[in-house]
Amino acid sequence: MDEIKEVSLEMREYIISSGADTLNWCMQCGLCTNLCPYRQVPGELSEVFNIRKMQRQGQLGLEGFDDEEVLFACVTCGMCQSNCPRSVEIIKNVRSMRNTIVGAGILPGHLRPVAGSLHANGNPWTGPQEKRADWLEGLNVPAYTEDMEYLLYVCCTSCYDTRSQKIAKSVVKLLQQAGVSFGVLTAEENCCGETIRKIGDEDLFTKLAESNIKLFNGKGVKKIITTSPHCLYAFKTDYPELGGEYEVMHYSELLGNLLKDGKLSLPGEQAKKVTFHDPCYLGRHNLVYDAPRELLQAVPGAEFVELDRAKNKSLCCSGGGGRIWAEVPFGERFGELRINDAVKQNADIIVTACPYCITMLDDACAGLEKGDVLKVMEMSEFLCESLEK
């Protein structure tokens, strides 16, 4: 309390003009801070990251919110926002506060290669642009043309990461089995930009989004299937601001409908105890809760069990908001809690439906050495196992 901080109305205005329209609505009740997943873990970051206080510092334009560690800690899971009694768009405020720094060209060390790669390669994984479509190898997927119903948009992570490529392949197999009319434009696509926007680089996001919109519009795309809930969010929520209006679905929503219509059959028995980890961007951000559960329960022999924290109370894997690139000491990672949640339910498999979640959960499962009792699977992979009897 010794040092006197000056209220900066200029900074406050700058934050608000960067998109924090609801910053003033906050009445500082602190529900956000209490619901924040950081309260579930120990560690230095948990001690310093206080989302309520960060909003407060923003409201007064006080120094402190711009502390790199604090500013880039938020995982954008939406737990606070979906419970805020004043409907404050907290994540948008975080994004705007980050933008005040990132816009000035300052980015934390671990995020610099991400931004660099997005600029140079159109993906955050430093993968060469020409290798983006490598995941298609061995698959018979046509390029998208206007006579097809859907464009399948594959997340950068599943384009480049060898583990994640399996997700893209499984999704293709399932869509083909169900007779869906779709094609891809992978080679020409750029990253959806969801995460870089959350990181606060509004300009880079706009660049990526505009190039995708140009591509999609040029090819006459109307409906998009995404493999990642993050891409789903970008197309559904961010792109319309830039004029990109599409009918967007996560693959689980489409498969759920196909299952109900009898077009997707999953005859293969899997006598396993299965649980589901709701990805934040599929659940809280896009309110898709039922489709994944219906699909899992359609698998013969599979016993479905809920985690204690499920649906809108799901605990984040900590992969959102750019945190997938953050170095977090073992013992402080949300993913570990998630693995323990699943182990507590005696599940054989924890299924999820997001490439980020897969990365984080795989990592946590290995770190906790629970690989012998629990398997982490992406939903499309699990469903593929049942495609044949």
Place this chain on the structure above:
Amino acid sequence: MDKKTGVYICTGCSIGESLEIESLSKVATKEGKVPVCKTHPFLCGPEGVALIKNDIETEGVNTLLIAACSPRVNYDVFEFDSSCIMERVNIREQVIWSQPANDEDTQMMAEDYLRMGLAKVKHIDLPEPYQGENMVKTLLVVGGGLTGMTAALEAAKAGYKAVLVEKSPVLGGWMNGLFKQAPRKAPFTTPEAVDIAELVSQVEANPDVTVYTGAEILEIAGAPGMFDASINQNGTTVKERVGSVVLATGAVPYDPAKLDYLGYGKYENVITSQKMEELASKGKILRPDGKEVQSIAFIQCAGSRDQEHLPYCSATCCVESLKQATYLKEQNPEANVFIFYKDMRASGQYERLYQQVQKDGGIFVRGEINGITEDGEKNLLIEATDVLSGATITTEGVDMVVLANGMVPTTALGEDIAAKADTEEDCKEDDGPKPEIIRKSNLLNLAYRQGPEMPTLKYGYADSHFICFPYETRRTGIYAAGSVRAPMDELSSVEDAAGAALKAIQCMESSAQGVAVHPRVGDMSFPDFAMSRCTQCKRCTVECPFGAINEDDKFNPLPNPTRCRRCGICMGACPERIITFKNYSVPMIGNLIKSIEVPDEDEEKPRILVFACENDAYPALDMAGINRLKYNAWVRVIPLRCLGSLSLVWIADSMSAGIDGIFLLGCKHGDDYQCHFIKGSELAEIRLSKVSETLDRLDLDSDRVRMDQVSITDYDKIPALLDDFAKRLDELGPNPYKGF
């Protein structure tokens, strides 16, 4: 009145199975020699009631003693001809429900209660209503602001005439000084135009409301139903006879000169909220130096909730500052508004205004103001702690600081005068309760012996018992409403005005009927003074909590029956025992005590007399019974109107009757008193402290008399309280006067 007594014993509710009804009846017939004694298995049923009615009509029974349930229940069922005396003997709640069935001691208890009932009715005379002279039903409203005008109109709407006295030349009061008023209509997000003019024209157009503006009350003499008010209007004195009074003189802003620590008086751009209203009314908000105001910092609780200034919350300032924030925002949406607060108290629909100001960019800072300084351009810098960021912050220079300087009731203004008698030597010998402070606020100028205004209570407000009885003051027939009663906003003031007007109407109607208005509603009895025996000791005039008794030049008490609340505190106070009610008197209770059969010492059946306050302790004893809590069998309960009506002679009566111990159960007193008559139980305690010396002198341990405070919710503690006392009495051994 020739009494023909009928005793009716109910055997329902398992009374019949728990007591020997035949021997109980013999108490009435053999001991009491009553001509009629009947039992019925369901006395409160139609047949039981018809039985009694028949006896009244055909047998000429005119004095009824009903031995059944508590007098607190079925009082509507057992309501008979008003020419009959009716008493209840509580053998259900306080005998069979709190004692073991078919037990010798239980039977003795029931029989004693019947004896006590018989002794009581023997001493009761039928009360006759007090009839004052030239009683009127006109309401006097003092104060012509929102509350006062509303009260006058509400009275007129209910068919009564009202006289409205306003000090200033125009009606409207506080509201006249406002630019806009806080929202009262959906969506509650923006201030509204002040609509007081509409109310003023309604008042002025109402033929039943006589308005005196530019007028003050010179004097109010008399009593409810017949107050004589002298009104000075611009030098001319007018007399009005009125039935009751609504005090609606409102509040004034807290003196900003005392807020120099917030820069008031030091910096010209530190202003009060009243000044802000004035500036906004003129159009563009400008500083004295002509600068257009682009930023304002509102300082909430400027004086309020501060032990050094006003210890209470002024209730309206948060909303008023929110409202004033919109004045600036409306002129310039880009303007900066800071609100420094302790807690934002914008309850109810005002929350929407609060949210709107937040959404419009109001900057709210919760914390303490460390200091306000001025820069070279007369802009103000505020240093404060911001609890929410945990930092000490300073603002950029703001153009103006508005102090939300709270409110002070008009009753709090003026010089203190201690109530007359309390300073006089003759009353100093005892350490009575704290004398009432009366402040010369020049509002009512009552011609009361006790002083010209209401007793000044906590924070200068004039309540009586605000939790249970809002609007009541300590002067019967005078009701406080609006911000003179408690800090409140406009909507609450309107509600208050209607409530107080209705209380005032009840008072006028009750006074006209010659019955008590509050809290013994409808009680027809009133104290009678046997003046030939009065020694002018002034105890009655001093101790009456309601200023009901004036005195003449020779210090003779002059009772005002319509000011009286019938608590009997004067009766308990009078050392000469000259004050009696037709149905409540010192000898009556004395005979009740004597009627208790006290067993000989060797029977080892001590007797404990409980004097229980009718309002809390007696219901608590009932509650104990209702919950079937068993308590000591030696207990005999005598309900008192108020423990303050306790006459010390009853202690002597009890002791000489061989009663082993006396327990006084009264209400909680002190700052948060629960006594219906304000200081009755406190007075009883003071009287009791005096009796202990006498007891010691008589070789009776003063522990034989005990006092405790119970509220109705303390019923579960009753058995332990009584047992503990019985244990102490056991240690002391039997009353040595037993059997004398």
